[in-house]
Structures are given as structure tokens and as C-alpha cells.
Amino acid sequence: MIKKERSSIDDVVIRLAGDSGDGIQLIGSEFTIATALAQNDIGTFPDFPAEIRAPAGTLAGVSGFQIHFGSHDIYTPGDYSDVLIVMNAAALKKNLSNLKKNGIIIANEDGFDAKNLRLANIADHENPLKNQSLDGYKLYIIPITKLVKEALKNSGLGTKEIDRSKNMFVLGLICWMYDRSLNSSIEELKRKFANKPEILSANLNVLQAGFNYGETAEIIEEKYTVAPAPMEAGTYRGITGNTATALGLVAASVKSKLQLFYGTYPITPASDILHELSKHKNFGVITYQAEDEIAAISSAIGASYGGLMGVTASSGPGIDLKSEALGLAIMLELPLVIINVQRAGPSTGMPTKTEQADLLLSFFGRHGEAPMPILAANSPADCFDTIYEAARIALEYMTPVYFLSDAYIANGSEPWKFPNSNNLKGFNLNIATEKDITENKFYPYLRNENLVRKWALPGTPGLENRIGGIEKEDITGNISYDPNNHEKMVHIRANKVEKIASSIPLQQLDSGPAQGKILILGWGSTYGIIKTACLELAKENIIVSHAHLKYLNPFPSNFGEILEGFETVLIPEMNMGQLSLLIKNKYLKPVVGLNKIKGLPFSTHEIVDKVKSLLSV
Amino acid sequence: MSIQELENISSFTSKELVTDQEVRWCPGCGDYSILKQVQTVVPQLGLKRENIVFVSGIGCSSRFPYYMETYGMHSIHGRATAIASGLKIARPDLSVWVVTGDGDALSIGGNHFIHLLRRNLDLNLLLFNNQIYGLTKGQYSPTSVEGQITKSSPMGVLDHPFNPLALALGADASFVARSMDRDPKHLQTSLHRAAAFKGTSFLEIYQNCNVFNDGAFFIYSDKETKMEEAIFVEHGQALVFGENKNKGIRFANGQPEIVNLDEGKFSVDDLWIHDETDRYKASVLSRFYDDPAHAGHLPRVFGVIYAKERASYEQAVHEQLAASKTLFGDGDLDKLLRGKQAWEIK
Numbered sequence: 001m002i003k004k005e006r007s008s009i010d011d012v013v014i015r016l017a018g019d020s021g022d023g024i025q026l027i028g029s030e031f032t033i034a035t036a037l038a039q040n041d042i043g044t045f046p047d048f049p050a051e052i053r054a055p056a057g058t059l060a061g062v063s064g065f066q067i068h069f070g071s072h073d074i075y076t077p078g079d080y081s082d083v084l085i086v087m088n089a090a091a092l093k094k095n096l097s098n099l100k101k102n103g104i105i106i107a108n109e110d111g112f113d114a115k116n117l118r119l120a121n122i123a124d125h126e127n128p129l130k131n132q133s134l135d136g137y138k139l140y141i142i143p144i145t146k147l148v149k150e151a152l153k154n155s156g157l158g159t160k161e162i163d164r165s166k167n168m169f170v171l172g173l174i175c176w177m178y179d180r181s182l183n184s185s186i187e188e189l190k191r192k193f194a195n196k197p198e199i200l201s202a203n204l205n206v207l208q209a210g211f212n213y214g215e216t217a218e219i220i221e222e223k224y225t226v227a228p229a230p231m232e233a234g235t236y237r238g239i240t241g242n243t244a245t246a247l248g249l250v251a252a253s254v255k256s257k258l259q260l261f262y263g264t265y266p267i268t269p270a271s272d273i274l275h276e277l278s279k280h281k282n283f284g285v286i287t288y289q290a291e292d293e294i295a296a297i298s299s300a301i302g303a304s305y306g307g308l309m310g311v312t313a314s315s316g317p318g319i320d321l322k323s324e325a326l327g328l329a330i331m332l333e334l335p336l337v338i339i340n341v342q343r344a345g346p347s348t349g350m351p352t353k354t355e356q357a358d359l360l361l362s363f364f365g366r367h368g369e370a371p372m373p374i375l376a377a378n379s380p381a382d383c384f385d386t387i388y389e390a391a392r393i394a395l396e397y398m399t400p401v402y403f404l405s406d407a408y409i410a411n412g413s414e415p416w417k418f419p420n421s422n423n424l425k426g427f428n429l430n431i432a433t434e435k436d437i438t439e440n441k442f443y444p445y446l447r448n449e450n451l452v453r454k455w456a457l458p459g460t461p462g463l464e465n466r467i468g469g470i471e472k473e474d475i476t477g478n479i480s481y482d483p484n485n486h487e488k489m490v491h492i493r494a495n496k497v498e499k500i501a502s503s504i505p506l507q508q509l510d511s512g513p514a515q516g517k518i519l520i521l522g523w524g525s526t527y528g529i530i531k532t533a534c535l536e537l538a539k540e541n542i543i544v545s546h547a548h549l550k551y552l553n554p555f556p557s558n559f560g561e562i563l564e565g566f567e568t569v570l571i572p573e574m575n576m577g578q579l580s581l582l583i584k585n586k587y588l589k590p591v592v593g594l595n596k597i598k599g600l601p602f603s604t605h606e607i608v609d610k611v612k613s614l615l616s617v
Numbered sequence: 618m619s620i621q622e623l624e625n626i627s628s629f630t631s632k633e634l635v636t637d638q639e640v641r642w643c644p645g646c647g648d649y650s651i652l653k654q655v656q657t658v659v660p661q662l663g664l665k666r667e668n669i670v671f672v673s674g675i676g677c678s679s680r681f682p683y684y685m686e687t688y689g690m691h692s693i694h695g696r697a698t699a700i701a702s703g704l705k706i707a708r709p710d711l712s713v714w715v716v717t718g719d720g721d722a723l724s725i726g727g728n729h730f731i732h733l734l735r736r737n738l739d740l741n742l743l744l745f746n747n748q749i750y751g752l753t754k755g756q757y758s759p760t761s762v763e764g765q766i767t768k769s770s771p772m773g774v775l776d777h778p779f780n781p782l783a784l785a786l787g788a789d790a791s792f793v794a795r796s797m798d799r800d801p802k803h804l805q806t807s808l809h810r811a812a813a814f815k816g817t818s819f820l821e822i823y824q825n826c827n828v829f830n831d832g833a834f835f836i837y838s839d840k841e842t843k844m845e846e847a848i849f850v851e852h853g854q855a856l857v858f859g860e861n862k863n864k865g866i867r868f869a870n871g872q873p874e875i876v877n878l879d880e881g882k883f884s885v886d887d888l889w890i891h892d893e894t895d896r897y898k899a900s901v902l903s904r905f906y907d908d909p910a911h912a913g914h915l916p917r918v919f920g921v922i923y924a925k926e927r928a929s930y931e932q933a934v935h936e937q938l939a940a941s942k943t944l945f946g947d948g949d950l951d952k953l954l955r956g957k958q959a960w961e962i963k
Contacts, residue, residue, distance in 0.1 A: 037960050184958060228962075237959040247954060254950045261707055281941035283948030286706060286934060291732035295699035298692070298729075302672070302703025305690060306711070310703070328693050418959075421950040458688040458704075458711050461667040466636070466682050468691025478638065479683065 006179060006223045011070025013078030014174065017095045018087030018111075019056050020049055020063040023167035028065030029413075030171055030188060034180040036238045036415055039228035040069040043528065044413045045077035045601070050268065050351045057111075057119035062094045071227040075379075075528030077412060079603035083222075085170060087111050087144070090120035092128060104138045104222055106173075108166070110145035140220055142213070144169050151209040155202045165199075165206045172210025179225045182211060232417060239416040241380040241409035242269070245339065246276035248387035250283050253309055256395060256427040261303035263288045263296040263312050268351040269407040270313045270341040293321035297338065301325060304334040307431070307457040309391065313339035315407075316349060316358060320365075326400055327366045328469045330493065333445075333453050335394035335401075337387070342406040344599040353599025354408035356524055357575035362402045363553060363582070369490045371497045373397070374553040376404040378527035381416035383409065386550060388424065389504075395427050397500055398452050404552075406574075408601045409525040432456040432463055444477040451496040498554050507556035510534075512545025518611060519566035521591075523549040523579055526572055526602060533607035544611055549579070555586070563589050568614060570594060572607055623663035631656045633666070636686045642677060647798035647824035651745060652684055654801055658808040659687075662712070669712045672701040674721040677752050678745035678824070681716040695726025698733045698742070705738045706931045712812075713740040719760040720750050723779050727759075734788040734817055736930040741811050741818045744781060749830035762908070767829070781821045782903035782922060786896070791816040793899065794921040797823035799838035803849065803919060810921050816929050836909055837917055846909055850902065850920040855888035858916050865889075866915070873901055873915060891920075899923035 014031075018024045025046055032044050047064040054061035068078035083104045086092040088111030099105065112129050128134055129141055148166045155162070168189075175182055185207060193200035214220055239247075253260035262277050262285065264270070278287040286303070290296040297312040304310030314322065319340050329336045342358045344350035362374045373393050377386035383405055390403040432454035436442055444465040447453050456463040465477060473480035474488055510527075511534050512519075522530045527548050534546045547562060549555070563569055563583070571580045572594040580593045594610045596602055634656045642648045659669065669687040673679035675694035682689030688711075692700050701715045722730045722744050733742070749767060750756040756769035760781065764773040785793050792814045796807035804822065811818035823834040836842040848858040848866070856866040857878070865888040867874045876883040892898060902922045907914035 033958055037958070039960065039962060231962045233962050235955070235959050235961050237954075237956045239956075250948070250953060251950060254948070259707070261703065263703055280948060280953065281938050282945040283950075283953075284938055285948075286938070288703065288706060288934075290699065290702075291728055294696060295702070295729050295732065298696040298699035299703030299706070301692075302700035302705075303707035305700070306704045306707035308707040310707075324693055325696065328696075332690070418954040418956075421954065456688075458670050458708065459668055461665070464667060464686055464688050466638075466685075466689040466691065468682070468689075469693050470691060 006225045009224050009226055010072060011068065011074065012083065012178070012224070012226065013066060013068045013081045014083040014085065015064060015066045015081035015095055015098060016085045016170065017062055017064040017091035019091070020051070020061045021053055021056055022063070022087045023164065024063045024065050024087070027167045027171045028067060030185045031174055031180070032067055032238055032413060033184045033188070034175055034182070035067065035069045035178070036236065037184055038180055038226070039231070040071060040226050041074040041229035041231060042067065042069045042238070042413070042415055043074045043077040044068070045408070046411045048352055055119070057088055057090055057116050059090045059094055059120060062091050064091075064095060069226060071229050073229065074414075075531045076601075076604060079605055085174070087166070087170075088120070089116045089122055089128070093120050093122065099137065101136060102138065104140070105134060106140045106142060108144040109141045110143055142219075147209065147213065148206055151206055152202050155198065155205070157198060157202055161199065161202065165203050168203050168207040169210035169213070172207040172212075173214050176211045176214030177220065177222055177224065179223070182207060231415070234417045236415045236417050238413050239381055239384075240272070240411060240413045241377065241383040241405050242272035242341070242411065243276050244381055244383035244416065245387050245403075245405060245410075246273045248384040249277065249311055249337075249391065250280055250285060251384070251421065251424055252388050252391035252427070253283065253285065254421065255424050256309060256391070256429065258307070258309040258395070258429075260285045261288065261300060261308040261310050262286065263290050263299035263303065263310070265290055265293045265296045265314065265318060267315050267318045269343055269410050270315050270339065272410070273313055273339065273341075293318040294325060297322040297325040300336055301329050301332070301334060304329075304336050305332070305458070307455065309337075309395070310335065311337045311339065313341065315341050315343045315351070316345040317347065319358065319361065323366050326372070327368065327370050329400040330366070330370045330372060331469050331472070332467050333398045335398055335455070337390050337394050337401050337403055339387070339403045339405065341410045342404060350599045352407060354406045354525065354601060355574050355597065355599060356406055356526075357578065357597070358404065359523070359552065359575065359578040360581070362404060369494065371494050371553065372400050372402060373497055373500055374402040374404065375550055376524040376552055377409060378524060378548055378550060380409050380412050380414045382527075384416070392425070392427055393500055393503070395429055396452070396503070397450065397496065398430060398455060399496065404524060406525050430454050432460065434460070434462050437462050443475045445472060445475050447492070450499050451492055501554040501557045504551050504556060506558045507547060507549070507562055509562065510546040510548050512543060514545070514562070515565040516543065516545055517567045518544040518570055518614060519563070519568070520544055520546045520570045520572065520607070520611070521549070521579070521583070522546070522572055523552060526574070529602045529604055530572060530607060532604045533611070536604060536608050537611055542611065542615065542617065560587050563587050568592055570610065570614065572596070572602055572610070574601070620661045623661050626663040627660045627665070629660055629666045631660055634659060634686050636684055638683045640684050641680065643828050645827040646677070647747065647826070648678060648681070648745065650798040650801060651743075651804065651822055651824060652681065654804045654808060656685070658805050658812065661809070662812050664712050668710065669714070670704065671714045671716060672697045672704065673716040674718075674726060675752070676718040676721045676750070677826075678716055678718040679721060695721055695724070696729060698722065698726055698729040701740055702729070702733055702736070702738055705740050706934055709739070709931045709935060715740060715742045717742070717744050719744065719746045719748060719758045719781070723759045723781060723784070731784070731788040734785055734790040734819065737791050737816045737927060738931055739815050739817070739929040742820065743811075744819070744821045745824040746781060746821055747824045747826040747830055748833050749826050751826045751829055755829040780903065780906045783900065783906070785819045786900050786903050786923060790819050790923070791925055791927050792818040792921070793903065793923040794819070795821045795823070795919050797834055797838060797919065798825060799834070807921070810924070814924055815926050837919070846916055848905075848916040848918055850891045850918055850922065852891055852893045852921070855885050855890055857885065857888065868898070868901075873905070875913070875915065893921055893924045896923060896925070
């Protein structure tokens with residue numbers, strides 16, 4: 001056989017799937033790093049079950065990881081995959097519908113034995129590897145488990161450990177397919193198994209075996225190069241939304257010179273922020289794993305009262321529990337950042353699946369008139385900038401601030417051109433000093449022109465004062481049940497939030513003309529998908545405009561004018577129309593909703609198709 | 618240091634702890650006495666006024682911070698313990714006092730209460746126990762006694778009550794004490810002990826609600842009954858009570874037993890000597906919780922039942938921060954942002 005040359009491709013979407021014990025996420029993250037080092041642009045999407053180890057081989061236990069990379073800008077993990085790599089029958093059954101026609105399947109033959117077929121509810125005589133049902137695809141059947149056993153027969157390891165290293169075979173094989181270096185994976189394995197030389201040696205052996213299999217077995221015809229993407233010059237790293245959120249908080253702490261206090265309670269999909277922050281104690285970061293969600297936010301309020309940067313985080317169910325304490329933070333007018341990594345609800349919902357259905361909760365989920373600023377990140381790396389901005393608003397305006405992320409960007413990753421710390425903006429704090437004492441009195445609710453009160457830190461002589469959740473008299477902060485005072489205070493608190501609009505950037509269009517037939521208006525994690533949809537449409541000479549909101553409360557001051565430029569405002573949201581409701585109410589603007597509530601992000605084509613149907617093309 | 622010397626350090630007087638706010642408890646409420654004793658004791662602790670913070674939840678007792686000319690926060694129901702925990706971790710330099718009630722700490726805030734005690738932050742936890750919900754006008758609380766007639770239990774309370782001291786010891790509290798509003802001297806001594814203790818000092822204060830549960834604890838303070846019903850323990854002292862101190866408590870076969878010292882069979886030498894550091898015996902003392910109507914019941918214990926210092930949580934937190942700096946050096950933000958695997962695009 002004549003050796004085929006590598007062919008060059010612009011982009012590819014690979015989906016890896018197997019049992020949740022198969023180490024699929026590790027293949028994904030290592031391949032992502034190798035691909036980043038090859039200078040492609042990347043979008044990834046891990047898709048795993050909530051159960052840590054659902055029964056092996058079952059549909060419920062299937063864990064997936066999708067990576068989209070290419071030689072041009074990539075904004076999404078891709079709608080459909082070009083390549084599907086499956087470790088067992090259940091993984092194939094669950095993911096086949098996501099594979100493009102004529103796509104490539106690489107299947108671990110040993111995952112399609114009688115037992116695995118039974119676990120996947122496939123009759124023995126219907127083994128898809130044998131019954132021609134996959135004829136429309138390019139199918140490669142590789143006895144991965146057997147090959148790994150063979151490679152490790154002299155390793156002295158037990159069957160279980162040998163079986164566990166089969167993910168490295170797949171990693172080696174796809175690195176060969178796409179011309180990626182194994183070096184970064186080798187380095188990571190050396191770090192990970194520094195104290196387990198036998199395991200290290202076995203993993204390295206299998207990684208190389210997978211690579212060599214592609215190189216020498218000459219069974220797989222698919223071998224490619226993907227040229228580097230023309231990215232802006234600079235230094236990059238790969239980052240997930242949750243890591244970016246954690247780093248943004250550390251950065252805000254360093255730049256504001258305020259110690260970070262992170263009070264939280266474990267919950268999917270927010271816990272990774274806690275894991276990351278707990279590694280950075282040498283920045284003075286205090287992570288406090290409280291006894292419950294209420295204690296988590298309460299402790300953060302206590303820390304803020306003491307002059308630290310108080311932050312709390314959760315997801316849907318935990319956010320519900322924090323509502324009362326948020327109201328307290330609004331009354332106390334203390335800085336606080338509350339992170340909601342949204343997931344599919346209500347109640348427990350689907351903990352590992354994404355949704356944007358907490359927008360109205362953020363706006364209105366507290367009793368009484370209790371407005372607070374709300375920001376939403378639009379991509380994994382954007383979590384850094386957005387949480388940093390949330391911290392700025394909290395500290396400069398003495399208010400709790402909502403930061404919204406969701407499972408899609410929290411776990412997804414992309415290359416990030418990280419900033420130099422010198423280029424990060426500083427913070428204007430409002431800390432009270434002895435100078436704020438007038439005639440022997442300190443007035444805790446005296447305000448500046450932005451209606452912001454001062455932060456009186458315990459330990460400052462002469463500023464002793466009492467604050468609390470009971471309605472307070474303007475200026476003095478004393479308890480007051482006066483009807484006029486209450487109405488006045490409600491207005492002051494609302495106006496304070498409205499005034500933040502003067503300190504945030506004007507809304508820009510992400511793409512497209514300022515006037516036209518259609519504006520696609522998005523918020524949060526739909527950014528990359530809408531952007532990709534606009535590019536797809538442009539290829540067909542369909543020009544639409546795209547605006548993406550980061551500031552949801554208050555809206556940017558020019559936002560109404562932007563809306564006026566368009567005949568139709570299309571709002572794709574992973575909810576039943578929550579931003580739509582707000583826009584219709586505030587701007588009296590008719591909007592068209594595109595709503596998806598499947599626990600999954602939009603596909604590009606869903607947006608493209610909607611635009612086409614609106615334009616009747 | 619003598620109280621006089623400490624007062625000099627404090628450089629503020631009891632009067633200077635009074636705020637300009639009108640005290641709004643019902644006339645005759647036990648809270649007045651507690652406020653008075655706290656305002657008497659605090660200037661004697663050698664603290665700077667600006668370093669003192671009173672944090673409360675919701676309930677009659679929780680109005681307390683408004684009447685103390687220190688820093689203060691009147692927070693939300695049940696959460697004072699959680700807020701104070703965050704504050705103390707953030708600011709170990711502050712003297713943090715939590716004022717709470719039986720509903721606030723043991724019902725809606727029960728979870729934070731036990732977790733605070735197990736973590737053992739160095740703060741003072743004053744639980745005003747009046748066995749009733751006062752602010753909401755007279756419903757039973759988790760310490761109301763079975764059968765108690767209240768507005769929400771016209772036929773009598775069905776719930777079995779909490780025993781706060783036993784609950785605290787069960788949560789591994791390091792300092793557990795009981796006092797009462799109607800014994801100012803004892804209350805002051807107890808407050809001194811609580812303040813001096815490093816760790817969570819849990820002081821239960823029996824407090825009379827003269828409107829909704831009047832006289833709930835009078836048998837422990839009234840002249841006629843006090844000697845028989847209350848026993849005041851002190852470290853190293855024998856457990857003696859009764860009119861003319863003629864009764865004692867012996868610890869025999871793992872059980873407390875009331876003995877008469879007049880009969881010649883037992884003398885003071887046979888009695889249980891109180892040891893504040895004995896967790897097991899403290900648990901037994903906390904169980905002196907019988908219904909006073911029962912014949913042969915044990916007297917209710919007042920004083921410091923258990924006090925043994927162990928590492929405080931916030932101290933451990935800050936030691937870990939320091940250890941991290943020693944191990945990894947001061948945090949370098951640019952290094953952190955760069956991560957382990959960065960690449961350059963030219």
C-alpha cells in the first residue's frame with residue numbers, strides 16, 4: 001500500500017464518547033491542549049452525566065466531549081461532529097444522531113460485545129458494527145481494549161489498571177490523525193503520575209501505542225493537518241469559564257488590594273470555581289465551604305461588612321436559597337458578588353445541563369422592591385472580564401451584583417489571550433475614614449452624587465454605627481417606619497442601580513449595520529453561536545445585525561436607540577423568553593423569540609433557519 | 618490584670634456604650650437587665666470600642682445591637698451566626714458578639730448554630746432563652762416545654778424541647794455556660810468568662826418574657842425556690858445546693874445522685890467536684906434538665922459547665938494562608954493568569 005500524504009483541512013468537529021469511567025474528559029482536555037499548542041482556534045463542550053459512575057456500559061453512563069478546532073476563528077464547539085469516537089455500544093447509540101452524514105466513526109470493537117450490547121439495549125443480532133446500519137458512514141473498528149492489553153502484557157499491572165489506560169490509546173491515535181505533538185500530554189502524565197512510576201510508564205506506553213497504531217497499522221486513511229489559525233498576536237492559554245471566573249476574582253482581589261472571601265456550598269456546575277480558588281491561598285484567598293447555601297452568602301456578607309471582597313456562588317437550587325440574604329445585602333448596601341452558574345431547572349432539574357432560565361430570577365427573585373445590577377458572561381474567556389467588571393460595580397457602587405454564567409460556558413473552553421496585570425483597571429473604593437465624621441457623628445447612609453454610601457469598616461474609631469435589614473432612615477440609618485421615608489429609600493435604592501448605566505460602556509453592535517430588517521439580540525452564552533450563525537448567513541449574502549448584552553441591569557443607556565434601528569428583533573434564549581419579556585416591557589418593542597429548553601446550547605443552523613424563515617428566503 | 622487596669626485600656630465607660638436610640642423592649646423585659654450587664658462588662662474587657670461588633674438575627678433579643686454604641690449589624694432570621702462567622706474569619710482582630718434567641722438560634726438558625734460550635738470561631742454567642750416567640754407575639758419556641766399553652770398551642774405544646782446546653786456539647790462546643798437575667802452578678806461573671814475564653818463561648822441566658830411567658834424561670838431566682846432548684850457550679854468546687862447548703866450531688870456508677878449532707882452518711886468529700894474540662898461530666902451536667910414538677914428531679918445547673926480551649930477556626934484559616942505563602946511564595950498574578958501551558962502567536 002502506498003502511504004497516503006496528510007491532507008489539509010480548515011476545521012473539524014470531533015466527538016469523543018464512552019462510559020463515564022473511561023476517562024473521556026481527560027482525552028478531551030489533553031487533546032485540547034495539544035491542539036491549542038498547534039495554534040488552532042478551538043471551542044470545546046464537555047457533556048457528561050450527573051451520576052459520577054452510572055452503571056458501566058449503560059446509556060445513562062455515557063460521557064462525551066466535543067471539540068471544534070480549525071485554521072480560522074472558532075466561536076462554538078460545533079453543531080454536528082465530523083468524527084465520532086466511541087468506546088462502547090451505548091456511546092454510539094447516544095451520539096450517532098449528532099454525526100454528520102458520511103462522517104467517520106472509530107469504534108472500540110471490545111465495547112460491542114454481547115454484554116455491552118445488552119447494556120445499551122441493543123439486540124445481539126443488531127450489533128451496529130456488523131449489520132450494515134452504519135453503511136452511510138466511514139467506519140473503523142479497532143480492538144482498542146485488546147491492543148492495550150497486548151501493549152501492557154509485561155507491565156505487571158492488573159486488568160483494571162490496564163483497562164483504565166485505554167483512553168491514552170485514543171488520545172495517541174487522534175494526535176496522530178491530526179498531526180498533534182504528544183509532548184504536552186507526556187508532560188501532563190509525568191506530573192500526574194510522578195509518584196506512580198508503573199502507572200506512568202503504562203500510560204506513556206499506551207499513548208505511544210495509539211500514535212504508532214495510526215502510523216504503522218495503515219488501517220486508518222484519515223490523516224490531516226490543520227494549519228494554525230490567524231489569531232491576533234500575543235500569548236494565549238486555554239481556559240474554561242469556571243477557571244476564568246476564579247481567576248477574574250483573584251485579579252480583582254489583587255488589583256483592589258482587598259482580600260477575597262469566597263463563601264460557597266458545593267453544587268454542580270459551580271463547584272469548579274471553588275476548587276480553583278482553593279488552590280490560591282498564597283494570594284490570601286479565603287475559601288469557606290459553608291454548611292449550606294444560606295450560610296455561604298451570609299458569611300460572604302459578614303466578610304464584606306469586615307472590608308473584604310465578599311463573593312458567593314451557586315446554581316439554581318442554591319440561588320433560590322440565597323434570596324433572603326441578597327435582600328439583606330441590598331438593604332445594607334454592601335459590596336457582594338453573587339455568581340449563578342445556571343443549569344436546567346426547576347428544582348434539581350438537570351444539574352449538568354445548561355439553561356438561561358434564571359434571568360428573571362436575578363431581576364425579580366426577592367421580596368420587596370429589591371433591584372440589583374446583573375451582568376452575564378458570553379464565552380468561557382469572557383467570564384474573566386465580566387466577573388472583574390461585576391466586582392468593580394459591587395465595590396464602587398456598594399451593592400450586591402449578579403454575575404450570570406451557565407453550564408455551557410462554565411465547562412466549555414477556548415483560547416484566551418490573557419491580559420497583563422498592569423493593564424487591568426484599578427478600583428475606586430468608598431471606604432469611610434475619620435474625615436467622614438461630622439459634628440461627632442458618622443452617618444452611614446449619607447451618599448455621594450451616585451447615591452453610593454460609604455463603607456465603614458469595623459476597627460475605624462469614631463465610625464461606630466448600626467446597620468440592618470429593617471428599613472432605615474435616610475442618612476442616619478436609624479430604624480424608620482415612616483411611610484414617606486420608606487418610599488424615598490425604595491426610590492434611592494432603585495436610582496442607585498440605574499445610575500450605574502453612566503459607568504458602563506454604550507451598547508455596540510457585534511456585527512452588521514445599525515439599521516436593517518433583523519437584529520439578533522442575545523445575552524450570555526449564546527454569543528459564539530449567534531456570531532457563527534451571522535457568518536454563515538453572510539456567506540449566503542443574508543446580512544443581519546447582532547447585538548449581545550453583557551449588562552442586563554441596568555441596560556446600556558443607548559440600548560433603546562439601537563433597538564429602534566430594526567424592523568424585527570430576534571432573541572434566541574435557552575428559556576421561554578425571559579429577555580424578550582424584559583425588552584417588550586421596557587422598550588415596548590415587539591420581539592420574536594427563539595427558545596430552546598433542552599439543556600443544550602443552540603445549534604448554529606437553528607438560528608440560521610429562523611432568520612431565513614423570518615425573511616422568507 | 619485587674620478590672621480597673623482593663624478599664625483604663627478600654628478608655629470608654631458603660632455610659633458611652635449607650636446609643637441615642639430609644640430602647641423599645643416591653644417594660645419589665647429581661648432584656649433590659651442583660652443589656653445593662655453587657656454594658657457594664659464590656660468596658661472592663663480591655664477592648665477598643667471600635668473593634669467591637671454585635672451581630673444579631675431577628676427576634677426581640679436581636680434588637681440588641683441598636684442599643685450598643687459599637688459597630689453592629691441587625692441581620693436576618695437565624696443567620697447572625699453565619700454572618701458573624703464570615704466576619705470573624707475575615708477580621709480575626711475584631712471582638713465579635715452574636716446576640717440571638719431560642720427561635721433565632723435553635724429553630725430557623727439551628728444549622729448555623731451547630732456548625733459554628735463545631736468550627737469553634739473565637740466569638741461570643743449569647744442566647745437569650747425565653748422559651749417563647751416574643752416578637753411574633755406568643756407562639757411556642759423550640760425550647761418551650763411540652764404542654765405549654767401558647768397562642769399557637771392552645772391545647773399544649775406537642776414538641777419535645779431542645780436542651781440547648783446538651784445540643785451545644787453534642788456539637789463539640791468548647792465553652793458552654795448558663796446564666797440568667799435576674800441574677801446580675803452571676804450574669805456579669807459569666808459574661809467575663811465568655812469574653813475571656815478563646816473559641817466560641819456559648820452562654821445561654823434565661824430571660825423572662827413578662828408578656829408571653831412570664832415567670833418561666835422564676836424558680837431559679839426567687840428566694841423561696843432558688844436554693845433547691847438551682848445549683849451554681851464553679852471549677853474545683855463540690856456540687857452543693859439546697860437551703861443551708863445541705864444537699865450535694867455525688868457521681869456514683871456513672872450517674873448523678875442527690876445526697877443529703879445532714880444525715881451523716883455523706884460529707885462534702887464524697888461529692889462531685891466540678892471540672893470544667895471534663896467533657897463527659899459536662900454532658901451529664903447539661904442533662905440536669907428535668908421538669909421541676911417531677912419529684913426527685915435534679916437542680917438546674919448555672920455557671921460554666923464546660924470550658925476547654927482548642928484551636929479556633931479563623932486561626933487555622935490564617936495559618937493555612939500563611940503556610941501557603943511559605944510554600945508557594947506570595948501570589949504572582951501574571952504567573953497565575955499565564956497558567957501552565959501558554960503559547961505564543963506572532
